[in-house]
Amino acid sequence: MSQAQLDGSLAAPSALQQLWLDPLHAWPAAQTPPAMSKKSPGDFIKQVLGRPVIVKLNNGADYRGILTCLDGYMNLAMEKTEEYVDGELKHKYGDTFIRGNNVLYISQQPKK
Amino acid sequence: MASISAAPSYLPLALIDKCIGSRIWVIMKGDKEIVGTLRGFDDYVNMVMDDVREYTFTPQGKKITHLESILLNGNNITMMIPGGDPEEGEKAGAA
Numbered sequence: 633m634s635q636a637q638l639d640g641s642l643a644a645p646s647a648l649q650q651l652w653l654d655p656l657h658a659w660p661a662a663q664t665p666p667a668m669s670k671k672s673p674g675d676f677i678k679q680v681l682g683r684p685v686i687v688k689l690n691n692g693a694d695y696r697g698i699l700t701c702l703d704g705y706m707n708l709a710m711e712k713t714e715e716y717v718d719g720e721l722k723h724k725y726g727d728t729f730i731r732g733n734n735v736l737y738i739s740q741q742p743k744k
Numbered sequence: 745m746a747s748i749s750a751a752p753s754y755l756p757l758a759l760i761d762k763c764i765g766s767r768i769w770v771i772m773k774g775d776k777e778i779v780g781t782l783r784g785f786d787d788y789v790n791m792v793m794d795d796v797r798e799y800t801f802t803p804q805g806k807k808i809t810h811l812e813s814i815l816l817n818g819n820n821i822t823m824m825i826p827g828g829d830p831e832e833g834e835k836a837g838a839a
Contacts, residue, residue, distance in 0.1 A: 670764055671783040676792045676815045686811075690774075690820065692800075706790075706817060732817075736772075739796075739814040 676738075677702055684741035685710070689734045693717050696741065697728065706732030760785060760824060768793070769828030773820045775801040779829055780814070789818035 671679075680699055687695045687708065697713035713728040714721055760768075763782050770778040770791070780793035793816060798809040 671792045673784065673786045673790045673792055673815055675784065676813070680815075733819070735817050736776075736820065737811075737814045737816045739811045742812045 680738065680740050686739040686741055687730060688736045688739070689730070690736050691734070694719075695728065695730065697725075699738070700727075702738075703732070706735040706738070708732065708735070708738070757785075757787075757789070759826075760789070763824075763826045767827055767829065769825040770816065770821055771823040771825070773822055776820075777801075778816060780811075783813075785818075789821055789824075791816045791818065791821075 681702065683699060684697070685699045687697075687699075687710070689695070694716040695710060695713050696716065697710035700709045700711050702708040708730050710728045710730070711726070713725040715723040715725065760782075764784060766782065767779065768782045768791075770780075770793075772778065777799040778793070778796060779799070780796035783792040783794055785791040792814070794813050796811040796814050798811060800807040800809070
């Protein structure tokens with residue numbers, strides 16, 4: 633019983649948690665897309681800029697880091713980059729530039 | 745001489761536009777396939793997809809990677825199949 637109350641009191645400040653989370657989501661209220669709406673590549677880029685991403689290259693290597701900038705060629709710059717080859721961490725780089733022709737996809741890193 | 749009346753036709757990208765919001769199976773160059781919910785695309789057919797499964801076929805077997813949301817480079821896309829799913833294809837093949 634007291635356990636349930638404890639859970640309830642923990643669940644209550646979720647609004648506060650949202651306040652913490654919202655600045656990261658960085659969507660102006662007017663632009664916030666409903667969950668199941670169109671999302672063009674431009675919208676996606678706006679959504680992931682400054683956030684952790686996984687970039688997969690055509691050669692199969694993964695780069696995980698914070699996306700700092702991106703252009704129309706998918707040239708991109710990342711911070712705190714980790715290079716994974718065959719799922720194994722090979723190197724860490726402070727700043728990385730990746731030429732866009734190598735990019736297979738840019739994936740939003742799921743929140744942990 | 746009777747002229748052939750213009751049949752209603754779709755541009756290929758208009759068909760893909762109709763797939764927005766539904767599952768789509770994308771076959772890439774080089775033993776890679778991607779299945780996900782299409783959210784949008786642009787003139788280069790770069791695609792935004794959610795709830796993605798990435799299939800990589802290697803001599804060691806099939807490798808599946810799950811991804812929440814991706815921007816897929818259109819450069820390596822060869823074919824797109826609306827509503828398709830390789831798993832369903834296997835089931836149909838087995839039946």
